[in-house]
Amino acid sequence: MMTLKVNGQENHIDADPDTPLLYVLRDDLKLNAAKFGCGLGQCGSCTVIVDGKAVLSCVTPLVLLEGKQVTTLEGLGTVSAPAPIQRAFMEEQAAQCGYCIAGMMMRAQALLLRNPKPTDAQIRAELQPNLCRCGTHMRILRAVHRAARLMDTADASANERSGQ
Amino acid sequence: MAGMARSPRIIAGIVAVALAAGAAAAFAIVWQPAIAAIEPPPPASFDPAVVKRGRELAALGNCSSCHTVRGGQDFAGGVPVPTPFGVVFSSNITPDPETGIGRWSEEAFGRAMSSGVNREGQHLYPTFPYDHFTNVTDEDDRALYAFLMTRPPVDAVARPNELVFPLDQRPIIAGWKLLFLRRETFQPDPAKSAEWNRGAYLVDGLAHCGACHTPRNALGAERVSAQFAGGEADNWHAYALNDRAHAPVPWNTESLYAYLRNGWHPDHGTARGPMAEVVSNLSTVPDTDVRAIAIYMTDVSGAAKPERDRSAVLAQAESAPAQGDPTGAAIYVAACASCHESGRPLPYGGVNLALSTAVTSPDPRNLANLILAGVPAVAGERSPIMPGFADSMTDAQVTSLLNYLRTRFSKEQPWTDVEKTVADARRTQTALLQTSIGPRNVPADPSQRDQP
Numbered sequence: 001m002m003t004l005k006v007n008g009q010e011n012h013i014d015a016d017p018d019t020p021l022l023y024v025l026r027d028d029l030k031l032n033a034a035k036f037g038c039g040l041g042q043c044g045s046c047t048v049i050v051d052g053k054a055v056l057s058c059v060t061p062l063v064l065l066e067g068k069q070v071t072t073l074e075g076l077g078t079v080s081a082p083a084p085i086q087r088a089f090m091e092e093q094a095a096q097c098g099y100c101i102a103g104m105m106m107r108a109q110a111l112l113l114r115n116p117k118p119t120d121a122q123i124r125a126e127l128q129p130n131l132c133r134c135g136t137h138m139r140i141l142r143a144v145h146r147a148a149r150l151m152d153t154a155d156a157s158a159n160e161r162s163g164q
Numbered sequence: 165m166a167g168m169a170r171s172p173r174i175i176a177g178i179v180a181v182a183l184a185a186g187a188a189a190a191f192a193i194v195w196q197p198a199i200a201a202i203e204p205p206p207p208a209s210f211d212p213a214v215v216k217r218g219r220e221l222a223a224l225g226n227c228s229s230c231h232t233v234r235g236g237q238d239f240a241g242g243v244p245v246p247t248p249f250g251v252v253f254s255s256n257i258t259p260d261p262e263t264g265i266g267r268w269s270e271e272a273f274g275r276a277m278s279s280g281v282n283r284e285g286q287h288l289y290p291t292f293p294y295d296h297f298t299n300v301t302d303e304d305d306r307a308l309y310a311f312l313m314t315r316p317p318v319d320a321v322a323r324p325n326e327l328v329f330p331l332d333q334r335p336i337i338a339g340w341k342l343l344f345l346r347r348e349t350f351q352p353d354p355a356k357s358a359e360w361n362r363g364a365y366l367v368d369g370l371a372h373c374g375a376c377h378t379p380r381n382a383l384g385a386e387r388v389s390a391q392f393a394g395g396e397a398d399n400w401h402a403y404a405l406n407d408r409a410h411a412p413v414p415w416n417t418e419s420l421y422a423y424l425r426n427g428w429h430p431d432h433g434t435a436r437g438p439m440a441e442v443v444s445n446l447s448t449v450p451d452t453d454v455r456a457i458a459i460y461m462t463d464v465s466g467a468a469k470p471e472r473d474r475s476a477v478l479a480q481a482e483s484a485p486a487q488g489d490p491t492g493a494a495i496y497v498a499a500c501a502s503c504h505e506s507g508r509p510l511p512y513g514g515v516n517l518a519l520s521t522a523v524t525s526p527d528p529r530n531l532a533n534l535i536l537a538g539v540p541a542v543a544g545e546r547s548p549i550m551p552g553f554a555d556s557m558t559d560a561q562v563t564s565l566l567n568y569l570r571t572r573f574s575k576e577q578p579w580t581d582v583e584k585t586v587a588d589a590r591r592t593q594t595a596l597l598q599t600s601i602g603p604r605n606v607p608a609d610p611s612q613r614d615q616p
Binding site for chain 1: 491495498499503540549550551553556557558561
């Protein structure tokens with residue numbers, strides 16, 4: 001039994017320490033945004049954020065997660081109140097089949113946390129581990145730039161509200 | 165009294181003569197004349213066949229590894245080369261007349277290759293491996309010159325070196341040369357085959373394999389008595405290639421040839437770090453040269469021991485009881501085994517770690533680098549890939565994993581100072597990942613093959 005912190009909530013998980021995080025998220029916690037693609041850490045569809053960094057949940061066993069914070073797409077926003085990254089992907093219609101998109105958004109979110117104004121080249125380099133077979137890459141690129149602008153204005157309006 | 169007075173004078177005289185002679189000798193060693201500047205020769209003045217040969221030679225010599233900043237312009241220099249004495253920055257070897265070698269004559273280029281002296285007559289630091297390039301024939305120097313002088317000129321001023329005093333004084337290099345530079349050139353061994361001799365010429369000369377794979381002494385010279393005993397390359401360990409090599413399955417000519425051609429071999433694993441660049445460069449040179457290198461190097465490493473073939477190594481690993489660091493074991497089972505014990509051969513599955521020299525090597529750095537940075541895909545090539553774990557494992561977790569792998573997959577002594585190795589590896593690999601756009605192992609550009 002271990003405690004796993006996901007999207008700000010503590011969960012008691014009864015699983016072997018070598019269980020991949022992805023299985024726990026989907027099977028035990030019913031958080032189905034992260035997808036099983038290859039199971040080998042080679043496609044990126046299972047990407048989630050752990051302590052601010054993009055991590056491949058299919059090759060990340062529970063034993064690595066003691067005391068760490070896991071964030072999944074469900075933790076960023078909801079259908080009625082999407083996070084900037086989710087809004088941006090919707091507004092750019094960046095999904096076709098959509099299977100890779102949750103992973104794309106999580107890796108892009110990790111990039112934007114670290115670098116609020118990434119260049120095209122930086123986005124391309126960062127998203128390299130995430131594969132999309134539909135070919136929506138140009139829309140994904142635009143969506144990440146749009147998310148950067150949305151986050152910027154969200155920060156600005158938040159600052160205005162708080163009088164800064 | 166007169167005699168008494170004379171003898172100090174005689175001694176003084178002898179000392180003065182000796183000093184003068186010494187100074188003259190030192191001057192003769194230190195002072196090198198400038199070679200007259202020329203107008204940059206027009207590219208059309210070079211024979212395309214010679215230029216093409218020069219391209220292959222430059223790939224064999226791995227020139228771009230040190231003279232091209234990743235993502236930067238070809239051969240424009242500026243790559244920092246860390247040494248125990250400070251950082252040396254590589255020079256611009258494009259034919260730019262002001263900042264490159266555009267005003268160098270063929271004679272000046274040949275002198276730099278064989279004696280480590282630039283056109284102006286200054287000594288060059290031996291980070292430029294002229295201790296190997298003395299073996300390069302004049303004909304090959306001419307082809308290299310033709311290749312470099314037909315590249316696009318790039319205006320890029322060399323960054324000043326960051327060396328400690330007094331090593332920042334170039335005349336000192338003359339003393340180093342006196343101690344360590346052997347000026348005799350390569351002599352073929354008539355008792356050996358033409359291929360062996362070709363391999364020896366390349367390995368000890370232009371390809372300068374020993375520059376990384378031979379350990380260096382306190383003054384930064386290769387230790388002649390320990391040739392190919394394993395050395396340093398850019399925060400990676402360059403494995404021993406002599407009879408003390410640690411490969412669980414000994415190399416043979418076929419496996420080494422395939423490894424140098426493809427960058428991986430199912431009995432050994434994947435070329436990483438600086439060796440990935442070497443393989444990438446070698447992919448543009450003729451098969452015959454790569455085979456010659458493999459023939460010579462397997463002779464250097466000695467005959468294969470029959471009891472250590474692939475199946476014997478794997479059977480032994482199977483029979484050994486799983487043990488070692490329990491955290492490391494759990495990480496291995498969940499994060500590594502799905503590829504490394506999949507039974508799929510390279511490049512589609514990971515190498516069985518019982519076959520990995522990274523695990524049996526006395527230096528854990530390469531394994532630490534690999535676990536943190538992974539193996540990025542090479543665009544357009546059938547190549548092994550592995551995710552990096554820098555963002556999902558703490559230093560302590562990587563340390564546990566390294567300790568487990570060492571116990572589980574080798575019969576060697578445990579590594580010491582693993583935690584520090586991991587912290588260092590994280591620092592250097594992070595710097596590497598953040599300063600490079602695109603993977604380190606840039607694929608060979610097939611459209612450039614056979615081009616002048």
